[in-house]
Amino acid sequence: MKKLVFLMGLMGSCLVSCGTQTYIHTCTHETIAEAPEPASGRARNVILMIGDGMGAEHVWAAWLCxxxxxxxxxxxxxGFSITTSASHTITDSAAGGTAIACGHKTLNGQVGVDAEGKPIQSLAEQMRQAGKATGVVVxxxxxDATPAAFYAHVKSRKNTDAIAAALTEAGFDVVAGGGSDNFTPEQREKLKKECxxxxxxxxxxxAPASKRGDWLPQRVEQALKLLEQDKDGFFLMVEGSKINMSAHVNDLDETVHETLDFDQAVGVVLRWMQKRNDTLLLVTADHQTGGLSIQGGDKAKGKVEGHFSTxxxxxVAVPVYAAGCGAAFFAGVQDNSPTRSRPEALTCYMLENRVLPYK
Ligand SMILES: [Zn+2]
Known part of the structure; x- marks a missing residue:
């Protein structure tokens, strides 16, 4: 009887997750030897990179591969960022993105508004107001919810029409990603003309990373070349958006591909930063997806054995990595938005002390 219950339990758990998967990555991607050291002073440029759904486990799976x-x-x-939302222990991308973009926790599903539904100015909007160039590459x-948190203010992430209209009016200098069918021909025309x-x-x-080539790293390189021309500096948000999707379907191979592709984009930024000391690079995630754990592997062979649990x-809290101007602040465990015990956490501190003048 005990055995039967155990077997039934096992079958039940197989319904919510696959078994351990093995993936061997056959090529090795180039990485840089050293990132820029933390520097003091106020950052002129801020590059915020978000691996959607990228937990520490996704990073270590990619590291092995x-x-x-x-x-x-x-x-x-x-450091680590605690990702709970105003409504749930487990956040969605809308509330997670809003916390990072606007410095406020909100209800799952809401974009760029606080828990009461009141619009909150985002990092990108504040930077633009300070005269900086702005861009999103996803x-x-x-x-989608994560980039939308930087320019839209809607109570539902599903309100794509309002989100597309907000992006058309946002005045961003760089817009790259998918979703062309969410815009009217007039909106597309306006974006083409003004960006x-x-x-x-x-x-x-x-397309998925395994079929996308180096689209993301290349767009990031292109964006940096354009944005660096603004004399006031710039704010660029880059999202490895599909790490999340691959983990949602428990596809270990594609999760690794997406994370490595995102890491290549990080490499582009680090190489660009080596020539300067006026930029903050912050890399984090909005939440972890798939409950991935590493069950084994062999880094000499580029092999990982991973198990998704959901x-x-x-x-879980997600990793935070920082380099350059003001990077030192991001060490340790902090919330994805300011709290009473840590009012200066993440974005607000970055805005008020590191980038924009004191209020
Ligand atoms: Zn997400």
Whole structure:
């Protein structure tokens, strides 16, 4: 009887997750040897990179597959970000993105508004007000919840029409990603005319990393070349959007591909930063997806054995990596938005002390 109950339990757990998967990555991606050290002073430029759903486990799976080397793991400052939302222990991308973009926790599903539904100015909007150039580069639709938190203020992440209209009016200098079918021809025309770079690469999401080539690292390089021309500096948000999706379907191979692709984009930024000391790079995630754990592997062979425990998000804190101007602040454990005990946490501190003048 005990055995039967055990077997039934096992079968039940197989319904919510696959068994351990093995993936061997056959090529090795180039990484940089050293990231810029933390520097003092106020950052002129801020590059915020979000691996959607990228927990520490996704990073270590990619690390094993890239034979024990990543750009991410060279960043000199590391910490953890607690991702709980105003309504749930396990956040969604809308509330997670809003906390990072606007410095306020909100209800799951809400974008760019506080828990009461009141609009909150985002980092990108404040930077733009300070005269800086702004951009978003993502691999899913540019109207998805994470990028939307930087320019839209809607009570539902599903309100794509309002989100597309907000992006059309946001005045961003760089817009690259998928989601062309979410815009009217007039909106697309306006974006093309007004942005230095506007590429709506696909009607829905961009292709998966294994089929996308180096689209993301290349767009990041292009964006940096354009944005660096602004004399007041710039704010760029880059999202490895599909790490989340691959983990949602418990696809270890594609999760690793997406994380390595994101890491290559981090490498592009680090190489660009080596020539300067006026930029803060902050890399984090909005939440962890898939409850991935590492069950084994071999970094000499680029091999990982991973096990997903859910098709949903999980509730763990996610890693934070920082380099450059003001990076030192991001060490340790902090919330994804300011709290009473740590009012200066993450974005607000970054805004008020590191980038924008004191209020
Ligand atoms: Zn997400």
């Amino acid at each position: 890239n034979k024990g080397q990543l750009n991410l793991t060279t960043l000199p400052v590391t 691999t899913k639709a540019v109207t 230095s770079l506007c590429e709506l690469a696909a009607p829905g999401d961009c 098709f949903l998000h999980s509730g």
